[in-house]
Every structure is written in C-alpha cells, then in structure tokens.
Amino acid sequence: MTLPSMLKSGEVARLLPVVSDSSKESRAASILMATLSSVKPYCESMLGSLGLRVGKRANLVGYAEVVFNKGLDVKSRPDGLLVLDTGGGKTWTALVEAKIGKTDLEPEQIERYLALAKANGIDAVITLSNQFATIPSHSPVKISKAAQKGGVALYHWSWVYAWTQAKLLMTESVFENSAQRFILGEMVRYFGHASIGVSRFDRMNSDWKDLVAKVQAGAVIPKTDPSVEASVSSWHQEVRDICLLMSRKLNTSVHAYLSRAHKENPDLRMKEDCEALVKSNKLYARLDVPDAAAPLEVVADLLRRSVCVYMAVAAPKDKKKTSARVNWLIRQLSNSNVENVYVRANWPGRAPATQALLKNLRDDPSLIEADNKTLSPVGFEVMLIHDMAGKFSGAKTFIEQLEDAVPRFYKDVGQHLRAYVPPPPKLKPRQSGGEDTLVVDLESESIDPVQDDTSSFEAPLNQVGTDAASSAETALPVNNIPEEIFPPDER
Secondary structure (H helix, E strand, O other), rough: OOOOEEEEEEEEOOOOOOOOOOHHHHHHHHHHHHHHEEEOOOOOOOOHHHOOOOOOOOOEEEEEEEEOOOOOOOOOOOOOEEEEEEOOOOEEEEOOOOOOOOOOOHHHHHHHHHHHHOOOOEEEEEEEEOOOOOOOOOOOOOOOOOHHHHEEEEEEEEHHHHHHHHHHHHHHHHHHHHHHHHHHHHHHHHHHHHHHOOOOOOOOOOOOOHHHHHHOOOOOOOOOOOHHHHHHHHHHHHHHHHOOOOOOOOHOOOOEEOOOOHHHHHHHHHHHHHHHHHHEEEEEEEEOOOOOOEEEEEEEOOOOOEEEEEEEEEOOOOOHHHHHHHHHHHHHHHOOOOOOOOEEEEOOOOOOOOOEHHHHHOOHHHOOOOOOOOOOOEEEEEEEEEOHHHHHHHHHHHHHHHHHHHHHHHHHOHOOOOOOOOOOOOOOOOOOOOOOEEEOOOOOEOOOEOOOOOOOOOOEEEHHOHHHHHOOOOOOOOOOOOOOOOOOHOO
C-alpha cells in the first residue's frame, strides 16, 4: 500500500476494523469511510452534500489510524483521512474527526485540526457527531474567525444524517452490484443499533425551561442573554432533525429553507434568529418537501406555549364566489382528520384575515366570510395549532410533541393539498358573419386570409392572442404568513 504523501503512517479503513472495545469512535469512523469507498452511490450522495462531484473515474480511499508528517502533536490524532482521486490527475483530501454517543465536538480540538490540515495541504476537515447542523457547511460548534482563515473548508455530518442518506439509497435501485447493496445495508443495520451510540436530537438546551418562564412572566429579555443563543442553537439542530425524520418517513430528501445570506454566513443566521426570538417570542422554520403544494411552516410560540404547523396556497381564480373557493379547498381535505385544524382566509385590500375550524367549514363554508360579503378570498392557510401547555417548557417533551405534530399535519393535511393551477385558455366558438378568418393550410403551413369556411381550423382575426392575456391572473405567493403568527411588521 502506498500512503498519501502527507501521511507518516496509517492503514486503509476497514469494514471490520480491529480496535479496542473502548475505541467506538475509531470503529465508527473506519466503517463509514470503508462504506464510502466501497459503495459509489453513497459516496456520490455524501460528498455531493459538500458540493463535490464524484465522476465515473473518481476513486475514494479512506485511511484510519493516521499520523501526519507535519504538525505532529500528541493531541492531534484525528480519526481518519479521505482521499478522492477525481480521475483527472487531481485529488481532494479531508481530515475526519468523529465523536459518538454523548461526547460533543470541542472548538479547541477542531481549531487544532484545521491548523493540522493547513500544514499538510489538506483541503477540508469533516466532523461527525450526534450534534446537528442545518447544512454540511455549517458547524455545530463555534470556531474562531482566525482559525477559519487558513483556507481549509470545515464540514459537518451528523451520524443520523449519514444513516438517513444510506436508508434513502436503500429504497432505490442505484447499485452496480448486490455487494454494494449488502455493504450499505450492513452499515445501516450497524448504526441503527441502540448500543452503537448514534442518537437523534431529543431535547432542548438545559436553560430552555427558564427562558420560557421569563417569556411567560413578561420579562424583558436582552438578545445577549446566554439562554437565547443556546435555545436558537437547539432549535436549529431540532429543525435539522425534523428534516431527517420527514426524509425517512417520505423516502425523499426534505430540507430546511435558508436564505442565501444565511447559507453563506451561519453567524448572521444565528444573530438574526436571536433577534427575532427576543422581538416576537417565537421560533420559526420552513421545510421544503419535494413536489408539495407549499413549504411546511413551523412556528413555536413561547408566549402561548403552542406550536403551529401550516401551509399556504393561493385560492382558485377561476371560481368567483367565496363558497366555491372554500369548497375547492375542503374537497382536497375530505378524508383528513381535522381536529385542531383551522383554515385562515386572506382577503384583497385591507380586509382583515378571517379563520374558522375546518370541520365547521365542511357544514357551512360561509362561516369564513365574516363582513367580507362582497369580496372573495385570495389565498388560504391551513394550519394545525397544537397547544402544549406545561409540556412546552419541558426540554424533552417539547421535542416529542413537536416531532409528533409536524408529521401528523403532513399526513392529515399537507400530502392532500394541491396548489392552484390556472386553467388553460379556451378557444372561442366560431362566429358567423362576413369577417375574414385565418385558415391554416396544414400541408403548406401557410396562412391565407379567406372568407368563412366551415371545413377549416379558424379563429377571428381581431381575436387572435387575446384569450390567454384576459384569463391570466397572478397567483398569491405561497409564503403569505398568518397575521396572528407573525407580527404585521414581519410579514
């Protein structure tokens, strides 16, 4: 075996590593790296999340028990090294550091590994732990800006993310041979066992209860309060965990929506989300489900101690009456369990939004009109409002209730909703009279003005192109936010 030039010693990562019983992290890292090297679709999926393209000629090799030539330090013993040969004479390398069980990553250690990677010309550092990051380019630990200036990229995978991506691939026929499927299946089985130490995010931060109590008491909470940043950090991890939970339930990748600014700058995201929590006493998230009618919006209200999950859709513009537009929505949810499900209608102009229980609207669609007798709603939000009461402040019960509410809403409401699609324009009936018409000669593809002819495909000259323009209407954006959930100045 020829080692990469930056290694003093090391060995190829094994599916069955021979390590001591106490070296759970080394064993887990070796198994993951060996699986990435052996199963090409899994390698493509995982490295693709880092923005890397793994071509047909590319080859990945993982190394365990690595010792580097430069930057030697007793404390600097990472768990592995990934070397990707792209097939075009170029290589990409990444140092791997893993934590498992309840052990968290330490900022000082990650900063040392970033320096080690820079000294040895390594492109990236990949961390693995039971901590969660919304996207791989964000780290669950706060790294100093000085440590990030070395030109080495820092990525993070949670063990649950690595396990979920493997489970999703197992539902697809993407393997070159049965051996790849077997290897990946064994990795899924291994990391899915309770004794291995892979766990989901199951509780909020330790001072979550105190923060909720302060909000309930009406206390003025500064954005510099440590419990604010800790709670927002926990919320970000929980949002990621919900995405992975929904991905496994739907067998498709569900992602948290982030603005471009927040993707590029996690510190900005943290700062703005802390400010939003202090200002509104709410935590917000948006989940993008492929092919769903709209994103899933999730709002945790610390003052009301409730969680709201909702989706917003535009009202059908081809129906004029309010009852017809409401019935269009109700028909989509005819088989839904509607307990605690509300429909909120948004009206044109300055007319205030109105809402009613879905089960009541089934009997009387006019209940949602209120004083808007002469108007028609322009859009609807269908929402599940889950009042947790005392369970809201529990670090563990909050997560349990939230992770029950989101899938339940999608099962009862989200998967049944269909976005409004304007109907196609219709041809006008042929008008009799002496007007000139266009006759299409299908053989010559020429268009000649002739007198009225009942055997031809025709349309009046002065009406060509008018129908599509007259029927086109602008759809309501799906991210219209309920006024009761978000303050008016944040809509």
